[in-house]
Amino acid sequence: MSLSLEPYKGTRDFYPADQFYQNYIFGVWKKVAESFGYLEYNASILEETALYKAKSGEEIVNEQTYTFTDRGGRDVTIRPEMTPTVARMVAQKRKELVFPLRWFSVPNLFRYERPQRGRLREHWQLNVDMFGVESAEADVEIVKVAYGIMKAFGASDEAFEIRINDRRLLNYLLHKHLQLDAEGAHKLSKLVDRMHKMKAEEFLASAREILGEKTKLLEEILYVKSLDELGEKVPQGEGVAELRRVFEALATAGIKNFVFDPTLVRGFDYYTGTVFEIFDTSPVNNRALFGGGRYDDLVGIFGVDKVPGVGFGMGDVTIRDFLETYKLLPEYRPPVDVYICHLEGFLEPAGALAGELRQAGVRVVEDLTARKVSAQVKTADREKIPFVLVVGEEEAKTQKFKLKNLAASQEQELDTAGLIKALKKTRE
Amino acid sequence: MSLSLEPYKGTRDFYPADQFYQNYIFGVWKKVAESFGYLEYNASILEETALYKAKSGEEIVNEQTYTFTDRGGRDVTIRPEMTPTVARMVAQKRKELVFPLRWFSVPNLFRYERPQRGRLREHWQLNVDMFGVESAEADVEIVKVAYGIMKAFGASDEAFEIRINDRRLLNYLLHKHLQLDAEGAHKLSKLVDRMHKMKAEEFLASAREILGEKTKLLEEILYVKSLDELGEKVPQGEGVAELRRVFEALATAGIKNFVFDPTLVRGFDYYTGTVFEIFDTSPVNNRALFGGGRYDDLVGIFGVDKVPGVGFGMGDVTIRDFLETYKLLPEYRPPVDVYICHLEGFLEPAGALAGELRQAGVRVVEDLTARKVSAQVKTADREKIPFVLVVGEEEAKTQKFKLKNLAASQEQELDTAGLIKALKKTRE
Numbered sequence: 001m002s003l004s005l006e007p008y009k010g011t012r013d014f015y016p017a018d019q020f021y022q023n024y025i026f027g028v029w030k031k032v033a034e035s036f037g038y039l040e041y042n043a044s045i046l047e048e049t050a051l052y053k054a055k056s057g058e059e060i061v062n063e064q065t066y067t068f069t070d071r072g073g074r075d076v077t078i079r080p081e082m083t084p085t086v087a088r089m090v091a092q093k094r095k096e097l098v099f100p101l102r103w104f105s106v107p108n109l110f111r112y113e114r115p116q117r118g119r120l121r122e123h124w125q126l127n128v129d130m131f132g133v134e135s136a137e138a139d140v141e142i143v144k145v146a147y148g149i150m151k152a153f154g155a156s157d158e159a160f161e162i163r164i165n166d167r168r169l170l171n172y173l174l175h176k177h178l179q180l181d182a183e184g185a186h187k188l189s190k191l192v193d194r195m196h197k198m199k200a201e202e203f204l205a206s207a208r209e210i211l212g213e214k215t216k217l218l219e220e221i222l223y224v225k226s227l228d229e230l231g232e233k234v235p236q237g238e239g240v241a242e243l244r245r246v247f248e249a250l251a252t253a254g255i256k257n258f259v260f261d262p263t264l265v266r267g268f269d270y271y272t273g274t275v276f277e278i279f280d281t282s283p284v285n286n287r288a289l290f291g292g293g294r295y296d297d298l299v300g301i302f303g304v305d306k307v308p309g310v311g312f313g314m315g316d317v318t319i320r321d322f323l324e325t326y327k328l329l330p331e332y333r334p335p336v337d338v339y340i341c342h343l344e345g346f347l348e349p350a351g352a353l354a355g356e357l358r359q360a361g362v363r364v365v366e367d368l369t370a371r372k373v374s375a376q377v378k379t380a381d382r383e384k385i386p387f388v389l390v391v392g393e394e395e396a397k398t399q400k401f402k403l404k405n406l407a408a409s410q411e412q413e414l415d416t417a418g419l420i421k422a423l424k425k426t427r428e
Numbered sequence: 429m430s431l432s433l434e435p436y437k438g439t440r441d442f443y444p445a446d447q448f449y450q451n452y453i454f455g456v457w458k459k460v461a462e463s464f465g466y467l468e469y470n471a472s473i474l475e476e477t478a479l480y481k482a483k484s485g486e487e488i489v490n491e492q493t494y495t496f497t498d499r500g501g502r503d504v505t506i507r508p509e510m511t512p513t514v515a516r517m518v519a520q521k522r523k524e525l526v527f528p529l530r531w532f533s534v535p536n537l538f539r540y541e542r543p544q545r546g547r548l549r550e551h552w553q554l555n556v557d558m559f560g561v562e563s564a565e566a567d568v569e570i571v572k573v574a575y576g577i578m579k580a581f582g583a584s585d586e587a588f589e590i591r592i593n594d595r596r597l598l599n600y601l602l603h604k605h606l607q608l609d610a611e612g613a614h615k616l617s618k619l620v621d622r623m624h625k626m627k628a629e630e631f632l633a634s635a636r637e638i639l640g641e642k643t644k645l646l647e648e649i650l651y652v653k654s655l656d657e658l659g660e661k662v663p664q665g666e667g668v669a670e671l672r673r674v675f676e677a678l679a680t681a682g683i684k685n686f687v688f689d690p691t692l693v694r695g696f697d698y699y700t701g702t703v704f705e706i707f708d709t710s711p712v713n714n715r716a717l718f719g720g721g722r723y724d725d726l727v728g729i730f731g732v733d734k735v736p737g738v739g740f741g742m743g744d745v746t747i748r749d750f751l752e753t754y755k756l757l758p759e760y761r762p763p764v765d766v767y768i769c770h771l772e773g774f775l776e777p778a779g780a781l782a783g784e785l786r787q788a789g790v791r792v793v794e795d796l797t798a799r800k801v802s803a804q805v806k807t808a809d810r811e812k813i814p815f816v817l818v819v820g821e822e823e824a825k826t827q828k829f830k831l832k833n834l835a836a837s838q839e840q841e842l843d844t845a846g847l848i849k850a851l852k853k854t855r856e
Contacts, residue, residue, distance in 0.1 A: 002731040003482055005520035008504060011472030013517050016531065019468045035786040037764045037793030037813075040447045044439030044550050045473060045536065046494075046506075054431055066474075068496035071540050076436060078474075078506075089441050092433035098810045102793065103444065108473065112499050122472050137775070137796040148786070252776060253783065302431050336465045347565070348680060355681065358463040358576070365465030365530065368565040382526045385465075 010113075010121030017332050022124070024330060025316055025323075026106055029126040032148045033104040036141065038128060041103050043085045045110075049075040051084045054301050064111045078110040082127040082313065083270070083298065090131050090309075091302035099132030099307075118318055128292075129311030131299070136242045138310050139274040139294055140249040146278055146292070146312055147255055153319070154328045157257040160289065164246060164276045165264035166239030167293070173221050173262075177234075178214050192222070193265035222263050230262070239273065246274060272296045274310065280322055289322055290314040332384065337363045337423040338403070339380035341373050343392035350391035353401070353416065360420040381406050386426065389419075438541075438549025445760050450552070452758060453744055453751075454534055457554040460576045461532040464569065466556060469531050471513045473538075477503040479512045482729050492539045506538040510555040510741065511698070511726065518559050518737075519730035527560030527735075546746055556720075557739030559727070564670045566738050567702040567722055568677040574706055574720070574740055575683055581747070582756045585685040588717065592674060592704045593692035594667030595721070601649050601690075605662075606642050620650070621693035650691050658690070667701065674702060698723045702738065708750055717750055718742040760812065765791045765851040766831070767808035769801050771820035778819040781829070781844065788848040809834050814854065817847075 007013045014022055030040070049067050066078040079085060082105055090101065105127045115121060128145050130138045143162060150160055170192075174185040188210050195203045208215045224230045227244055234240055243260065250258055266275040273294030280289050292312025299307040323329045338357070342350035347368070354366045365385065367376040373390055380388045389401045403419060404411040414422060435441045442450055458468070477495050494506040507513060510533060518529065533555045543549060556573050558566045571590060578588055598620075602613040616638050623631045636643045652658050655672055662668055671688065678686055694703040701722030708717050720740025727735040751757045766785070770778035775796070782794045793813065795804040801818055808816045817829045831847060832839040842850060 003478055003516070003729065004476060005516055005730055007472055008474045008476055009500075009502070011474060013472075013520070014470040015517065015521065015525075016467035016469050019470055022470070023468065034763050034791050035789070037762075037767075037791055039444035039762055039764075040451065041444050042442040042447055042450070044435055044441075046436045046439060046538070046550070048432060048436055050431060063499075066496075066498065068494075070494065071491075072437075074437070088431070088433055089443065092441070093443065097443075098807060100796070110474070122474070133796055135796070135798075141794070141796065249779075253779065302433055334465075334467055335462050336467075339465075351677075351681065361463070363462050363465055366569070368528070368561055368563065368569065370563075379526060 008121075010115035012120065012122070016334065020332050020334075021320060021329060022316065025320060026124070026126075028152045029106060029149060029314070030104075032145060032152050033126070033128055035148070036102065036145050038102040038104040038145070041086070041089065041105050042107065043082075043089060043105075045079055045108065046076050047079055047085060047088075049077040051088060052077055052080065054084070064113055066110045066112055079107065080109055080111050082107045082109065082125065083129075083295070083311070086127065086129055087298045087309070088302065090307055091299050091304050094299070094304060094307060100138070101129075101131040103131070104128045118321055120317055124316040126314040127311060128314075129309055131307050131309045133310075134296070134308045136245040136274070137249070138308075139242070139246050140253070142292065142310050142312060143246070143250060143258075143276055144253060144255070146276070146290070146314070149314065150278065153323060155322075155326065159281060159326055160257065161279045161281050162250075162255070162258035162276055163261035163264050163279055164243065164258055164274065165261050166243050166274050167271045168239030168273060169221075169234065169243070169262065170265065172234060172238035173218070176238075177221060178211065178217055180210075184210055188218075189265055192263055193267060195263055224262060225260070227260055230260075242273060266291055266293055270295045270298050276312070282325065285325065289318050333386075334384055335363060336365055336383070336385045337427065338387040338389060338419075339365045339367065339376075339383070339385045341367050341376035341380070341388060341390045343373060343390065344370065346391045346393070346396055349396040353391060356416055357420060357423070360424075362420055362423045377406075387423065436549075438543035440548065440550070444762065448760050448762075449748060449757060450744065453747060454552070454554075456580045457534060457577060457742070458532075460573060460580050461554070461556055463576070464530065464573050466530040466532040466573070469514070469517065469533050470535065471510075471517065471533075473507055473536065474504050475507055475513060475516075477505045479516060480505055480508065482512070492541055494538045494540055507535065508537055508539050510535045510537065510553065511557075511723070511739070514555065514557055515726045515737070516730065518735055519727050519732050522727070522732060522735060528566070529557075529559040531559070532556045546749055548745055552744040554742040555739060556742075557737055559735050559737045561738075562724070562736045564673040564702070565677070566736075567670070567674050568681070570720065570738050570740060571674070571678060571686075571704055572681060572683070574704070574718070574742070577742065578706065581751060583750075583754065587709060587754055588685065589707045589709050590678075590683070590686035590704055591689035591692050591707055592671065592686055592702065593689050594671050594702050595699045596667030596701060597649075597662065597671070597690065598693065600662060600666040601646070604666075605649060606639065606645055608638075612638055616646075617693055620691055621695060623691055652690055653688070655688055658688075670701060694719055694721055698726050700724045704740070708753075710753065713753060717746050761814075762812055763791060764793055764811070764813045765855065766815040766817060766847075767793045767795065767804075767811070767813045769795050769804035769808070769816060769818045771801060771818065772798065774819045774821070774824055777824040781819060784844055785848060785851070788852075790848055790851045805834075815851065 065080050070076050106124055108122055108124045110122050174180050174188060191206055207218055211218060220233060264275055264277055271293040275293035277288045277291035280287055294310040296308040298309060340350050340354050351366060354364045357364045377388050388404050388406060395401050400413050400415055401419060402411045402413050493508050498504050534552055536550055536552045538550050602608050602616060619634055635646055639646060648661060692703055692705055699721040703721035705716045705719035708715055722738040724736040726737060768778050768782050779794060782792045785792045805816050816832050823829050828841050828843055829847060830839045830841050
């Protein structure tokens with residue numbers, strides 16, 4: 001029997017050129033999160049299954065998790081999302097932690113589903129969360145972090161749009177405006193969540209099945225384009241005032257590409273206030289890139305006092321696809337500064353030079369083979385390493401080396417100190 | 429029912445102060461690996477179980493893996509080590525890849541075992557491997573990377589020792605010198621692997637059960653202290669020449685703390701040549717910290733041409749324990765430069781300043797609360813953020829800010845450009 005060479009279905013191998021892009025994406029995430037003072041945390045990819053049963057949407061727990069029994073009889077799950085874990089961690093040390101917390105993580109997550117474009121079984125996801133601030137200022141900061149990441153990736157304001165709603169408004173609509181019972185409200189919110197994947201008539205027909213005559217009342221709110229247009233239809237205190245504060249603060253911060261979107265639901269049941277989504281505005285690939293919102297009741301499921309939270313998650317698969325489409329990914333370049341070749345018998349002085357350069361922080365590949373110099377240089381070229389030098393009798397004696405830039409076909413003669421300076425400079 | 433607040437048994441939560449140390453360790457690993465030109469790769473934590481059945485030691489596959497059947501009926505395993513994965517990846521793209529490959533990764537690995545000091549169910553492990561070079565020069569480079577990491581952590585040459593052996597020598601001992609059959613050879617090598625955890629007499633008694641009269645022949649080789657002492661007992665071509673080259677090259681590179689150790693086995697069955705272990709020499713905690721070796725047949729199990737390989741793995745739990753013991757860990761410091769407080773009504777200009785600083789690459793926490801300034805400053809202090817400043821009426825008007833160093837009780841008045849310069853400087 002021959003062994004499979006493929007990765008497990010729905011997962012990816014990251015060869016160095018792939019990992020280069022992962023590192024680029026993770027690097028931008030981390031840089032922006034840290035620029036807002038967020039601290040990195042992490043946890044195990046395995047959690048007891050009870051954690052997910054307590055809060056995730058039904059579909060996720062029942063059909064999409066990797067759940068199994070360990071050898072000691074414990075029911076465990078490979079995490080499908082990070083929010084339950086971070087809520088657990090906050091609940092656990094709530095008495096020692098200094099609030100507000102600003103935390104981020106880049107966990108990998110698993111869902112059992114049919115792999116398709118943009119949907120894999122395993123993906124990495126930036127999670128950014130603030131705990132301990134109830135006011136809309138926290139929601140604003142979280143949206144600013146999301147916006148800051150898009151800008152740090154080089155996205156123009158025209159390439160994406162921030163759609164914002166408030167769960168309190170949705171709850172008002174379902175329970176008070178439409179006077180639905182729990183089941184009806186659940187059905188309708190799932191329907192609204194899917195509405196942009198349906199034709200308008202199809203959506204309205206399905207809505208009519210739930211609402212009958214009251215469908216008109218739904219349209220009154222769902223189809224407005226601004227808070228002003230919402231006007232008197234919704235009383236104060238149902239999320240409208242908070243939305244207004246969020247919009248004003250974003251405008252003050254110079255952010256222009258946000259809109260009020262009363263149709264925005266976000267799948268998870270645990271949101272309690274502001275919800276938002278970053279939308280790709282490209283006409284050929286119009287879709288949500290990522291999103292988040294406020295969840296003030298989540299930490300409370302652990303039987304401790306409530307801790308307000310707001311945050312978002314951003315997946316690597318979707319954002320990489322977006323960056324490729326908009327040609328925003330950098331060119332691949334290995335994290336290597338110079339490739340040192342040697343003539344026969346000069347491996348030792350080549351190694352001594354490599355050691356000195358490394359001590360000074362230069363990234364050096366030493367060719368260890370006994371091949372001809374031309375073959376050694378060819379390897380450097382194929383590996384896209386920018387500089388090469390060759391150590392032979394003269395170089396070993398004079399300690400002067402010809403540093404060659406392969407792409408530019410230029411070379412300069414330098415001593416060791418000169419090499420260090422020149423090579424470190426090219427990295428800036 | 430109340431939910432557990434604990435992580436899954438044998439795994440860890442990494443709160444920001446814990447993750448700081450993980451990031452420090454991962455950062456040193458990455459920096460040294462890249463200084464030798466190694467490129468980062470990664471893969472999924474899930475693999476089909478067949479991959480491990482083909483190569484890992486028996487104990488690992490049968491009793492220590494997290495193995496289960498997915499919802500589609502596939503037999504999958506959470507990786508207990510990275511080497512099978514990297515061998516699979518090399519085999520898969522062997523025709524496109526430019527050899528030699530220098531690769532590293534920092535995967536998390538799972539083993540089902542009773543948690544104890546230094547042994548958890550999940551740990552992270554640096555994996556450094558070179559593929560495509562058969563000669564001892566590759567073995568030397570791999571040992572140099574391992575040594576370089578210990579030095580980059582600040583370990584003195586006295587704190588650790590590099591023990592080196594060659595599997596060919598062990599095989600000669602088992603099969604030719606002692607003339608054991610396969611079963612006897614297997615039993616004896618497992619016994620030698622455990623010998624440093626046993627008393628000398630206990631070891632010899634167990635050896636006698638396998639070897640009888642031939643135990644003396646075992647002692648002849650196992651107890652020598654140098655290659656010279658091994659002398660004529662072993663013919664050339666049984667790993668001795670390779671060991672000599674490795675020792676000479678390490679000495680040339682200025683490495684002194686290595687020894688020949690004919691008792692060194694290393695657990696895995698797949699080693700074929702040089703094996704080495706980094707040993708903690710502390711008398712109270714004498715043990716292997718990590719190790720590796722040459723495995724020339726591993727890629728071949730995929731039914732493709734052989735690709736020689738050599739590498740090592742280094743776990744986070746063990747090395748962190750070592751660094752703690754030798755007081756080599758840095759002091760915790762959050763990756764935040766400044767904490768901006770504001771007087772009532774001045775959240776907006778505080779936010780504008782924060783935005784400008786972030787644009788320039790400064791890491792800024794904005795206090796969003798309406799608390800008194802003294803309470804805001806206290807939060808910064810408890811979070812160990814080095815600098816604070818307060819925005820009030822005068823600062824908003826003059827755009828001059830008093831930057832206060834909390835630990836030193838010093839302050840200086842600066843404009844925005846001056847703040848950026850001062851804050852970025854403190855990071856160097």
